[in-house]
Amino acid sequence: MPSQPGKPSQVEGSIAIAHAIAACRPEVICAYPITPQTHIVEALARMARLEQLGNCQYVNVESEFAALSVCIGASASGSRAYTATSSQGLLFMAEAVYNTSGMRLPVVMTIGNRAIGGPINIWNDQSDSMALRDAGWIQLHAENNQEAADLHIQAFRLAEQVNLPVMVCVDGFLLTHAFEQITLTDQEKTDAFLPPFEPIQALNIEEPMSIGAMVGPEAFMEVRYLNASQFDESLEPIQSISEEFAALFGRSSGGLFEHYHSEAAQTVVIALGSVNGTIKDVVDNLRDEGASIGSIKISAYRPFPAAQLREALSQAERVIVVEKSFFSGIGGPLFNDVVRSLENSGIAHYSVIGGLGGRAILKKSLIEIFRNGMEESLEPLSFIDLDQKVITRELLRQRAGSHGK
Amino acid sequence: MNLFEVRIHGRGGQGVLSAAEMLSVAVFLEGNFAQAIPNFGSERMGAPVRAYCRFSDREIRSREPVIEPNALIIQDATLINQAETFAGISDDAWVLINSSRDLEELGIERYIRNISPARICVVDATGLARKHIGKPIPNAGLLGGFAAITGLLKFESVEQAIMQKFSGPVGKGNVKAALEAYSQLVASAEHASA
Amino acid sequence: MTTSTVEFHQTGDLTAGNRLQDEQQASRQSTQQRFNSLTAGHRACQGCGEALGARFAIDKVMELTGDRAFVVNATGCLEVFTTPFPESSWNVPWLHSLFGNAPAVATGVAAALRAQGKSDIRVVAQGGDGSTVDIGFGALSGMFERNDDVLYFCYDNEAYMNTGVQRSGATPPMARTATTPIAGANPGNPFGQGKNMPLIAMAHGIPYVATATISHLRDLEAKVAKAMEIRGARYIHIHVPCPLGWGSEPADTVKLARLAAESGLFPLFEAEHGEVTDSSKIRRQVPVEEYLKLQRRYAHLFGKSADAEGIAAIQKIADTNIRRFKLLREEE
Numbered sequence: 001m002p003s004q005p006g007k008p009s010q011v012e013g014s015i016a017i018a019h020a021i022a023a024c025r026p027e028v029i030c031a032y033p034i035t036p037q038t039h040i041v042e043a044l045a046r047m048a049r050l051e052q053l054g055n056c057q058y059v060n061v062e063s064e065f066a067a068l069s070v071c072i073g074a075s076a077s078g079s080r081a082y083t084a085t086s087s088q089g090l091l092f093m094a095e096a097v098y099n100t101s102g103m104r105l106p107v108v109m110t111i112g113n114r115a116i117g118g119p120i121n122i123w124n125d126q127s128d129s130m131a132l133r134d135a136g137w138i139q140l141h142a143e144n145n146q147e148a149a150d151l152h153i154q155a156f157r158l159a160e161q162v163n164l165p166v167m168v169c170v171d172g173f174l175l176t177h178a179f180e181q182i183t184l185t186d187q188e189k190t191d192a193f194l195p196p197f198e199p200i201q202a203l204n205i206e207e208p209m210s211i212g213a214m215v216g217p218e219a220f221m222e223v224r225y226l227n228a229s230q231f232d233e234s235l236e237p238i239q240s241i242s243e244e245f246a247a248l249f250g251r252s253s254g255g256l257f258e259h260y261h262s263e264a265a266q267t268v269v270i271a272l273g274s275v276n277g278t279i280k281d282v283v284d285n286l287r288d289e290g291a292s293i294g295s296i297k298i299s300a301y302r303p304f305p306a307a308q309l310r311e312a313l314s315q316a317e318r319v320i321v322v323e324k325s326f327f328s329g330i331g332g333p334l335f336n337d338v339v340r341s342l343e344n345s346g347i348a349h350y351s352v353i354g355g356l357g358g359r360a361i362l363k364k365s366l367i368e369i370f371r372n373g374m375e376e377s378l379e380p381l382s383f384i385d386l387d388q389k390v391i392t393r394e395l396l397r398q399r400a401g402s403h404g405k
Numbered sequence: 406m407n408l409f410e411v412r413i414h415g416r417g418g419q420g421v422l423s424a425a426e427m428l429s430v431a432v433f434l435e436g437n438f439a440q441a442i443p444n445f446g447s448e449r450m451g452a453p454v455r456a457y458c459r460f461s462d463r464e465i466r467s468r469e470p471v472i473e474p475n476a477l478i479i480q481d482a483t484l485i486n487q488a489e490t491f492a493g494i495s496d497d498a499w500v501l502i503n504s505s506r507d508l509e510e511l512g513i514e515r516y517i518r519n520i521s522p523a524r525i526c527v528v529d530a531t532g533l534a535r536k537h538i539g540k541p542i543p544n545a546g547l548l549g550g551f552a553a554i555t556g557l558l559k560f561e562s563v564e565q566a567i568m569q570k571f572s573g574p575v576g577k578g579n580v581k582a583a584l585e586a587y588s589q590l591v592a593s594a595e596h597a598s599a
Numbered sequence: 600m601t602t603s604t605v606e607f608h609q610t611g612d613l614t615a616g617n618r619l620q621d622e623q624q625a626s627r628q629s630t631q632q633r634f635n636s637l638t639a640g641h642r643a644c645q646g647c648g649e650a651l652g653a654r655f656a657i658d659k660v661m662e663l664t665g666d667r668a669f670v671v672n673a674t675g676c677l678e679v680f681t682t683p684f685p686e687s688s689w690n691v692p693w694l695h696s697l698f699g700n701a702p703a704v705a706t707g708v709a710a711a712l713r714a715q716g717k718s719d720i721r722v723v724a725q726g727g728d729g730s731t732v733d734i735g736f737g738a739l740s741g742m743f744e745r746n747d748d749v750l751y752f753c754y755d756n757e758a759y760m761n762t763g764v765q766r767s768g769a770t771p772p773m774a775r776t777a778t779t780p781i782a783g784a785n786p787g788n789p790f791g792q793g794k795n796m797p798l799i800a801m802a803h804g805i806p807y808v809a810t811a812t813i814s815h816l817r818d819l820e821a822k823v824a825k826a827m828e829i830r831g832a833r834y835i836h837i838h839v840p841c842p843l844g845w846g847s848e849p850a851d852t853v854k855l856a857r858l859a860a861e862s863g864l865f866p867l868f869e870a871e872h873g874e875v876t877d878s879s880k881i882r883r884q885v886p887v888e889e890y891l892k893l894q895r896r897y898a899h900l901f902g903k904s905a906d907a908e909g910i911a912a913i914q915k916i917a918d919t920n921i922r923r924f925k926l927l928r929e930e931e
Contacts, residue, residue: 010433012426027714028707057710061703062741069700069738073671073707076694079714081707099696144466174468177422179429179441181464203669203692203708205720210687212672212695214679277466360470 006186013145013175014039016182017110020149022047023190024108024156027079027197030059030070034089035122036172037112041084064089068096068107075105076211078202080156084110086172087128091116094132101136102227103212104200106159106166108152109137113273113324114172115357123358124172125324126272129301130333136227138166138234139302140254141272145175146182147253150245151299153185154254157194158241162234169301171274171324173358183251193248231303238300256305257312261287262294264315267374269295270338271322275354275361279322282366291374301334306341318348320373322366322384324355331381348376354384406437406462409557412471413458413547414490415480418450423570424480424544425456428551431558431566432460440465453484474498476555478547480530482511491516498524501550503543505529526554526593528586537585538578549583553590560587626655626817627662634658634666634690641688642680646849648839648856649677649754652813653725656752656837659823661691664721669694669708673701673726673735676761676841677754699734701726702742705749718748721827725752728769729759732794736768743803743832750826750833753796756841764844768794771864772916773909775896776844786899790912800834801873807831808870812838814857815867818879822869838865846895858890863917866924878924887914 005019018040021029029048031041048058057074061067064085071081085093090111100107111129115121129139140155142148148170155166170176201211215223235256242255252258260280262268269279276297286293296312298305313319319342323334330336335351342349350373354361365384372378411428415421422443429439439460445452457471473493482504484490494500496519504511508527517525530546538545545567552558563583568576627633636657643650660668669692672678678695681688696704705724712720724742731739731753742749758776759765766776772790775781779788800808806829811819819837826833840855842848847855859865860879864887867879888910891897900906921927 008433010430010439028710030707030710055714055716057714059706059710060745061706062737062744065700066703066706066738066741069696069703070707070710072696072700073694073704073709074711074714075707076696076704077669077708077711077715079711081711095697096700103696171468173444174442177443178468179426179439181433181438203694205667205692208690208692210682210689210693210695212678212693213682213684213687215684219684274468278469281467362469362472363467364472 005184008181008183010179011182011184012039012177012179013148013170013182014177015043016145016149016184017152017170018043018047019184020152021082022053023185023187024082024153024194025054025080026056026082028057028059028071028074028081029053029083030061030067030074030081031083031085032061032064032067032089034064034086036114036124036176037084037086037110039176040110040112064093065096068093068100068109071107072096072100072103072105075100075107075199076103076203078197078199078204080160080197081107082109083107084112086112087114087116090128090132094135097132097135097137100165104163104227106156106163106197108155108159109165109167110152111167111169112172112176113169121357122172124174125356125358126169126171127325127327127356129167129169130325130327133302133333136164136231137302138162138164138231138238139169139300140166140238141169141299141301142175142253143274143276143297145178145180146251148175149182149185150249150251150253153190153194154241154245158234158237160197161237161241162230163200164231164234169273174274185249189249193245235300235303235305235308242299254299256300256308257296257298259312260295260297262296262312262316264292265294266292266317267294267320267370268313268316268318269293269320269322269370270298270334271295272298272301272334273324275322275324278361278363279366282363282370285363285367286370293370293374298334304337304341306337309338310341310345313342313345313347316347318350318373318376320350320352320370320378322352322354324353326353326356350378351381352384353381359385406460408459408461408465409475410457410459410471410473411476411478411551412474413456413478413480414484415454416450416484417445417452417454419454419480420542420544421454421456421480424478424547425458427544427548427563427566427570428458429460430569431548431552431562434562434565435558437462438465440468442468444470453487476501476551478551479503480543480547482506485511485513485516488516494520496520499551499554500525501547501554502527503530503547505532524554526550526590528590530582530586533582533585537582538575545579546582546586549585549587550590553587560584563587626820627658628655628816634661636661636689636691637681638688638690640686642683643676644841644843644849646842646852647676648813648841648852649727649756650680651852652754652819652837652839653677653752655813655816655819656725656823656835657691657723659820660721660723660750660827663824663827666691667719668692668721668723669712671696671701671705671708671722671724673724673730674698675727675730676756677725677727679761698730700738701730701735702738702749702751705751706742706745706747709748722749723752724749725754727760728753728755728757728796729767731755732768732796740803743800743805743834746805746831748830748832750835753834753836754839755836756839756844758841758844760841760844769796771913773897773900773906773913775846775899781899797834797836797870800836801870803832804873805832805834806871807833808836809834810836810838810865810867812856812860812865812867813840814853814860815879818867825869844896846898847893851893855890855893858885858893861885862887862890863921863926864890864913866920866926868924875924878926880928881921881926884921884927887917
């Protein structure tokens, strides 16, 4: 494939991500295939076979739980380690996800965002990374494939600086399988940006240590507190590393969040991931009509930049949170985080849920929703293009006790 | 170049995604922005598949499906009797259908009622593929046809895009199929004004 | 003058170090120079078979590698009684992650060492029967299938001991555990299919599989030495009686291990690439009752509700092992 690092190419998002991972010189790559992450790991497997990854060991395993466990062993032995998964795979490795952050191992993992079953669904939404948002991993979200690739480079640097694992979330199909113009990273700049891994602790012969001891009531609270406080402190390096990246590579990505005409807007839309691209087009359309509307794309979802977001919204009258996950009992998790950060601010807030299980989010639907929001005729909780006829009919049926017949 | 949106319909195994990919590469090679996104299920061969490709002289940010295609490419004529195939096409859209039959025989008048006949073209891309690469994968031929009828791409860009994707005899064969489709259609189709 | 050869019988596992023998024959464990990979101060129960087995196994590894090995430990008794933060009784580089992933973590350690050009540092993984035959089974099978360069020790005390003696896939038939209690019409663990982990390991065709026991410690050490000469996936299954879980006297731990071996219930053998290459002969076969009656987990087979049929069925297992692995000299 005639694509040159450092110059724009037309490539699939997954390939650009694989290229970025390779440039970061991981020593161990271990992943289990799951739609829609497959093209990333296949590309890396090919590079490994063609000896394009130096000493990197590419390990094929029998499950996602094994994949992240291999990365745990590798990282604890002082090697830079990488894996990727989605949806069911992320849940299958859930125990290991908490174990990685609990042990402060700087593993980087791509999440090709995909809906969690049941029922089974292979298409994009963000319920997977949301399900593990509290597992102590830093979570970064990409809007487009240039950012998807670039965030991985930042992720390794960030992880190894703060000693915490990082998940880079990339919408399945919409990004992973999309072809667009991307400048593949070049090795020299990547090496300048990402020095070799120097672990704070690792298995070694000179100083034998026991890693992974059992911590009882006498010390567990302190360990948890310290992990959480270090986690919160990573907000600053997330931002500074993004700025350093921009200065070196000449293009912006990541950071805590990005304003799009939102500094002075009355209505601000907030979202994660690729839907931000569609939202920007809609914002432009509405602004052309004279609306005071803007959007904020949150790049760092965990830790949540609550204080910074609150400050950024100081001029806003209302926020509309658009998100692609919805959990029974709690509703939209992003909405919950935003509301908490806006406590006592007097800013009105609307939760909009869309795109679940891969249902398309259309510009025309967003236009209507945002207009309603600006007119304050939007429901506190609404769903994009939900088939209300089906819902009504099914609820009637259930209440009549005849569902399933 | 204003935003131009293409929707490609076909079945799994026919190279629908590759068609969108190559189309986006051809556009890129001419210095414009292109985005290609697939839309499929988890079945493998034979299930209906579609791909979206949109291009512009400006960065493309939106990722919604192509709702109002400026051009429709139908790789598998068995899909023409499904209303969704033709959903949203504008009156000045191009429609390019892969079939060995004539337009009249396809019986799709009700879907294309408002479209200028000059913009509806049929090419036997599968036949061309069998002839030049020995396999019934019509995507290259359809790309050549697309370039011909819309005038939006130089044939050389299509050729380069094909050769970037397929090397050796397969690439060359695909290029021949594309060229033959291009030649057939460039003469008969109405060109877009820039 | 006639001469006769003097045979020393007090050798091998029956002695720690016989001064009349070659120093080579004495275990390093009997000297002040033992490695103490697993050192004193851990919190194992009195008479714990696993602590004894692990000490011998890991010390042998450290001796052979000149202290150049990393150890990965699954969750379980061994991990719990050796690393109560902030203390550890391990003098070796040691890593514990989760219950079901020790083989995969070890794979990762080995991959990292390869990437770093340090393949001279060897990798050992260890876990109890619970993590090995049940929850970590998939990961272990994966490690075998890839032939990762890891030596895996399973310390088999035949139940989930650390959590309170619940049955595992390795629990033998008729044994009482907390989840196969002595109650109802069929007390104790059922006569199921069993899960013969050494045979399963052999079915993967890995370079070396062996069974060992803590009553034959020199044999265990020899098998570790054999395994360490080989690169690739290796598996040693070690029988380790548990006085608490088995309801036996702490002082009987080594005796029970010996009785298990000499009854044929725990056959001692080695295999390479799926074929048995050697087995330890039983000097004097003992009926299974002698082994079973010392353990309260089998008390329901004796006394008032004596279960002759049950005992006979267990005897059959022993007899099958003896035949299959040619454990008696007459069988040759």
